[in-house]
Amino acid sequence: MRVTVRVNGETRQADCWEGESLLFALREKLGLPGSKNACEQGECGSCSVLLDGVLVCSCLVLAAQADGHEVATVEGLADGGELHPVQQAFVDAGAVQCGFCTPGLVVAAVDLLRRNASPSDDEIREALSGNLCRCTGYVKIVDAVRLAAERA
Amino acid sequence: MTRALQVGRAVLAPRADAPPKTQGAFAYSSDLSAPGMLWGHTVRSPHAHARIAAVDISEAVAMPGVHAVLTHADVPGAKHYGLEFADQPVLAIDRVLYVGEPVALVAAEHPEQARRAAERIRVEYEPLPPVDDMERATELPDLHPEKPTRGHGYLEDDRPNVVRHMVIRHGDPETEGEVAVSGVYELGMQDQAFLGPESGLAVPDGEGGVDIYVATQWLHVDRDQIAPCLGLPESAVRVHLAGVGGAFGGREDLSMQIHGALLALHTNRPVKIVYNREESFTGHVHRHPARIWCEHRAARDGRLVNVRMRILLDGGAYASSSTAVTSNAASFAVGPYAVENALIDSTCVYTNNPPCGAMRGFGAVQTCFAAEAQLDKLAAALDIDPVELRLLNALEPGDVLPTGQTITGSLPVAEVIRAAAALEPPPGEPLPRDPLRLPGGAGNTSHGEGVRRGVGFAVGFKNIAYSEGFDDSTAARVRLDPSGFAEVHCAAAEVGQGVTSVILQVARLELGLDDVRLAPSQTANVGSAGSASASRLTWMAAGAVRDACRAALAEQALRPGEEIDVERVYRHPRTTPLDPQTGQITGERAHVAFAVCAMKVVAEVDVDLGLTRVVWIGAAQDVGHALNRQHVEGQIEGGTAQGLGLALMEEIQCRGGLIANASFTDYLIPTMLDMPPVESVLIEDPEPDAPYGLKGVGEPPTVVSTAAVVSALRAATGRELVRVPVRPDDIVF
């Protein structure tokens, strides 16, 4: 089936098998592998994207359900050569190790800071509790979100 | 030391891979694609133990989109491979030994076509009773009657299913103490749970060879296993490092490498294989489950007199690195304490459970949990402060380990213990609190009811680098371009630990040049780097790059203005095997160096529901010399989280060899609401044998944090808690 999605502001079309997730379509059909395939069951947040502005796991959205909708992925955050402030904060705080969780965390953190410009540590932890990281122990990820909020 | 200090103080550019990783622009092994690419799929055994009577692929071959269906008959070269012992079939031949063992392969144009074709492969199994209990394994039929680990210099043990049995006899193991404590401890099977699933892309070169892009920990050892199975010379198999989504030991053994290459060569098309999360649980080895019997004997003043431990490890279906884990568990069983007498008996057995092998901490995690529990018990029996008891027995340079090895390098155990003990935990928080700040978290189970606070303490240590004569090296190649830049080649696997930053940092320092470029890691252009394992790679890669840079500068002095291209191989001090009868060293050393970490943990436990919240962790670690403080802290924090997971929630539950919780829904790893803030103190006592005095830092926090967290739970509950992960049942019943 043909799916038409507006991704990062650009209208794109993909021919999908009906059982494909939005994640698979983004990664394998639209050349946007930034959203990651870590669990494909909504338990890790690595595939987080904004669907019509709402933070979702793209592995749990049927590609067909995104037809006619707006998707924002991690690839759309940086402005040309300039990192998004949340991305820059992740780099500066040392919040990146293997980095497989990073795109999903960056998208979730951007979503949080858009709703709450100066979150408490508890608010950061609850908002990002759906994003698993296996390398960092989260300490520097909390630092990064705090840093991004302070700089804004 | 001046030079070493410069390394630490150098103004560091942020790690080069971080910006692309935050942008989703870093290419992990599952992100790759190529024109004409097919999707590979692995058909796996549903049985823990069975004979294969027949395999019929005829229906599958005829399915739409299918380009190849392969079985063991299609493996052109060696039918078996293995990290240390070639005991594992590329594809099952006439039997399967664990659930998830690869039996056949499919390549198709879409992954769904591959899955549907896989469904049509008819495998006729004759199920056999599984050996699923490690305690009974040595009395049951031998799963490997050919004994692949025999003849490698280990203690002879003819019982069925013994992977390795070793004994360390130190001093007089019959020595009595004035006080003795004993206990039996148990650890469940832990998964590395790296987030990037096993995956890769194999591309045929059109001339019979193949390029394999894969997430691995050691490119050259992969190639050395792949090429014989493909029946190809090593030069025709080029292994390239694709982006690695975490490793933690789980990528030491092969996963899709040979399978992808077989399909690519058979179809003459690029083939990508990506495991899903469920498959990933059978796609790599796990941390060995263990049962450990301990008796610690001490003098009335607290001095350890004799430590006796028996260790049993479940190795699962194949050997992997189990022989080394068996030895590591034994070698570091006592912990960083001096004791004149010890008897350590360590056995790993084959079963029909999933294969176990390397995971961060490598045997030392299991014994640290047991031995540190014993020290707390001993402290209570002697009425001595647990920190004082540890200080009293702390190892120091010049002391002798149970293996007979004298510590010649840096090992500031007492300093590390004092630093951790001096860390001040935050004060207790008043009630009411948001349930997020209470045990049970978002579940809203406690508003303060039943909550007790406890403070725990533990110390752990481990060796750095490979050991017992398995002396691997690291090569680095430096090319000085006449136009003024330098290019470094090193096959070191960047698995997230930041080794590429280390390489660039060292090269820039040594060459006095900013424009240093790191070539992609691959097998074709440089010698082996050895593995991203055993807390070894920062040390080894730094040594190799330093030596290559210095050699390049020397060469440049002789031939100014010309292109310089030199490769150097770095080796650490040589080790020799342990005596198979006594477990004593046969040369100067069996282990290269050691690192120690001490941890203080504050936990709150809801004693009525058995739920927990770790509030705060303070760590002090012996790091030799920190090349990059932020990276070192990141290793401590991340390593701690993995040990916390084992303490509180992580266990692969096997039922008759079947993993009952092969998903992130039921194999739980800590979330941001489970992992507390960590305060780290870095103790810098340069390692004399290491470049710039540095030490590997990845494993010590994982070794100790499980023990430290459970120590805090014991303090909060008064329960013995002899098994991890600690279940709510263990606290409330």
Next chain:
Amino acid sequence: MDVLTPRTLDDALALKAEHRDAWPIQGGTDVLVALNFDRARPAVMLNLNEVAELRGYERADGELRLGAGLTYTELEHGPLRDELRALSEAARTVGSPQIRNRGTIGGNLGTASPAGDAIPPLVVEGAEVECASVRGTRRVPVAEFVTGVKRNALEPDELVTAVWVRPSNAAQTFMKVGPRNAMVIAVCSLALSAGDALRACFGSASPRPVLVTAPLDEAATFAERVAEAAAPIDDVRGSAGYRRHALRVLAERALKRVVL
């Protein structure tokens, strides 16, 4: 496999009547897991995301009509949080923020898992499921709607279109036990209210929801009655014995929260 995407409720019901084996999919948090792990290959999926009538909530004669597409996030943070306290607390415990943004109350009922977090608070509040088809609509009490483990009372041509609830304004709470402090499936859970009477319903401790009630003056024995009403099993998430014990503890604590 086919995906059908109706734009109106009438179209959705007509399609369901035509494709009686179609799987409805709303937030996808259960269906996609089955698809991604090759556990199911439904011939037809009925994508309900575009049916505006399923969204939001409305009031009628003192009752609330919660659209089947109401998300956990809307329940957790939206204007209903004070009126449906236990349901709002339950919503906060569901999965992750991402799951709460997509998962819906209708999906939770349709899946009918014993671990469905919305079910105990709805049972305690006496909620009813609106089941609709081209033949008309009917209401089924939630406790009767769930007929077994992952089984519900829907006829093959019906969809869950709403949940009706008359807020009791009784003091109430929801608690959920899991071995991790976020993002867990319930080992067991409990919703409890104290209005005209004590009412409790637990999750993950019986194949079907069970409502336990008692007069307010029997609070002293109520926790024990809740625990006895459970029929828990041993599984990878917990033992039967622990579940029964935990329910007793939860009920005691819940009573203190809502009665005292």
